[in-house]
Amino acid sequence: MSDPMAEIRASFFVECEELLESLQDALNVIDEGAHDNETINVVFRAVHSIKGGAGAFGLTALVNFAHRYETVMDEVRSGKMEVTNEATKLFFQAADLLQDHVRAARDGGDEPAGAEEVLCALEALMGGPKIEQDAEDEVSDFVPMGLSLDLDFGGDDAAGPDGGIDEEPAWSIRFRPQPGLYASGNEAFHILRALQGLGEATVECDTSGLPAFGALDPEAPALAWTVTLRGDVDEAQIREVFDFVEDVCTIEIERLAGGGGAPALPGLPGLPGLPDLPDLPDLSALPAAGPEEDEAPAAQMEMPVAPATGSAPAPAPAAAAAPAPQAPAAAAKSGGGEAASATVRVDLDRIDRLVNLVGELVINQAMLAQSVAEAGLPPNSSVMTGLEAFMMLTRDIQDSVMMIRAQPVKPLFQRMARIVREASAAVNKEVRLKTEGEATEVDKTVIERLADPLTHMIRNAVDHGLESSEKRVAAGKPSEGVITLSAQHRSGRVVIEVKDDGGGINREKVLEKAISKGLVPEDAQLSDAEIDNLLFLPGFSTAAEVSNLSGRGVGMDVVKSAITSLGGRITITSEAGVGTTFSISLPLTLAVLDGMVVHVAGETLVVPLSAIVETATLMEEDIRSLGPNTNVIHIRGGFVPLYDLGAELGYRHPKDSYVGDIVLLTTQEDGSRAALVVDAIHEQRQVVIKGLQQSYGHIPGVAAATILGDGQIALILDPPDLVRSASGRTRNAA
């Protein structure tokens, strides 16, 4: 907060991310075969805006890269270069590198490698080192103008060429401070800046009043300024700037006849109404106006020279002529689009705070409901109805707040597009990524934590899922493999699928491998689904030879545990010769959870509803002993291990008999089931998740905690983890 520059810088990088996103979008459209000017313009503008901003921050490496990229795009835009598949590929690579450059500039990392090659390849496509030469010149021209480029971010692009400079009134303002001005704490610089805020201002300093150095009174003003202001301003507005200094300075405001009749050359001597400005013709004298004025003249000098190229400082004037009319139209269009979906950037911390507060509200509401119920008020009393309305509102607020945290998966998918490009290049396969449901919204944290597992899955799909081009052709498929990444909402969860059209899982090989690694017994008879699930076992890696892509010691088991830790499930379906689909099902949010509140040994526990398949009361004939310490129950034609929650959690000793007890039948990702014995089921409700990790650490079998209506803390169980960590301990605990 203390450093405004840092703030501007930060917002520049946020902006960069958005521009990169639109760049990717446009490239995707181009990739799909649409080569219209509008799309190419989007690419050009994105690169150009990044370059402009980078120039303002002196990020030379980024500017250079963006500039050369932009030069190529400009050729495309002016129709001098054709968009071929090869070119599109290079555009993508350049966009990736541009992103790396931006990241490097932001985080102070090293410049990405390989930039030169891609640029050279691009420039070779464009043809001719002459333009390359131009490019270099342009770069050096460009840097000192840095600040003027902020024009590119606003609507000035559009205003530039067609903004009707000519019709706007022009003013000449002579401003000479008197001694009282500085003594009263005013500052000429601020006034000049305010004038600049009104329109296009050209500031000149009149140093004629400057005494000899020896005679200089440091406290007396010696300089005067002449400001030529163009824009839609009236005299009152200009007067207003001088409101506070009116009595301590001399101001002469004149309307210039003919408006900005000579906008390209404001410094020409012939300007009427300004007979007494000897300095005016000499623009080169401007930088002498005083140190604080350095920026302003620099910015102004560019404007008159290139008013029409605001969005297109193209190297060749001929090229500039063609794109110029398109640029404003495009800018206006995109400007209109933005207005439709206005957004606000909010610090994530603030949202998290809001989420927490709403969590408190939910708890508080539950506590209130409980005390009202305890007070024994009749159900139709006004308090009860009011409370019900309160409950609904709370739920609505909660949903809305969760919506704020939700973000489309699009940026995540875009990252994956890059992974596919890189991975397919590494293993020399032709791969196309298709994405579906990019607008699907998921909690921000989920998206962040999904990046790594998804990256791994995509790499796997490219490396192992898809066959080599020759094999594909031999199998009668197109040589280009397709990986489909899709997201959709399905019954309160988000389902993300990674699908390839490869050869499917080679189950014989998988089983053989699992047996050779000792993961399953040799004589095991496994169903197809069970074999597929072997992929998730720790220590299993399908790649016969370790390629430089996969086989980095990270297996699908890591992917699975990452998904599980997000409260998600992952499943595989595979068909030989047709392809493999990994399907990830995730909760929409990590902040609340639908749970079943149960009582065990005097304690209250919450079991995630997603884990529970059914509940049942145990009959004597259901329970079978399996050895001295283990019980299984016979239910729906299968045997399910029985776990006494009270004993597992150390609340009590195992009971002698579980007849008549209530069990929760839970299921896990791998389809295995477990029956958990509880004393009573209390209710089913939504609870706010409170992490235990930070304050205490991990507890086996416990996912988190929550606060109940009575203010007590209840633990939220993690049934798969409980079963894993407790296996076999059920009865031994005694």
Add this chain to the structure above:
Amino acid sequence: MTNEDKSHSSAEVELLSFRLAEQEYSVDIMSVREIRGWTRATPLPHAPPHVRGVINLRGTVLPVVDLSTRLGMPPVEGDARNVIIVVQVGSQSAGLLVDAVSDILALPRSELQPPPDLAADEAHSFVHALTIVDGRMIRVLDLTAVLPSERVEAA
């Protein structure tokens, strides 16, 4: 930690003293956030015996350590007479269940003495200084050693 550091640099130290099984202990007052009455804690499974459980401190989950058990003495009963001292060390917060809070003492740092090195008693590793006030011996606890996370990580 920063709080402790701050008080280390000054010449005077303020201690919050409390009773625990007829002995007097104290902690640096800079690490004390608040003092609360006894509330029933939700027990945590597989927790070491000195971790009493977790309580709801205005919406956050706060682990509570039974200081008595932690120091190798019989557990505190846990009734309305007992209090929970909420302390913070670094980013970690925890509640210390003690018999009763007795006093706030301000004394020169020079009066704190390191405990004699005859640590057969487990409690000694948690005491990093001793001092005498009005003839009573006050033990100054080393909170980083007492708090539960250290144990969880070590285990």
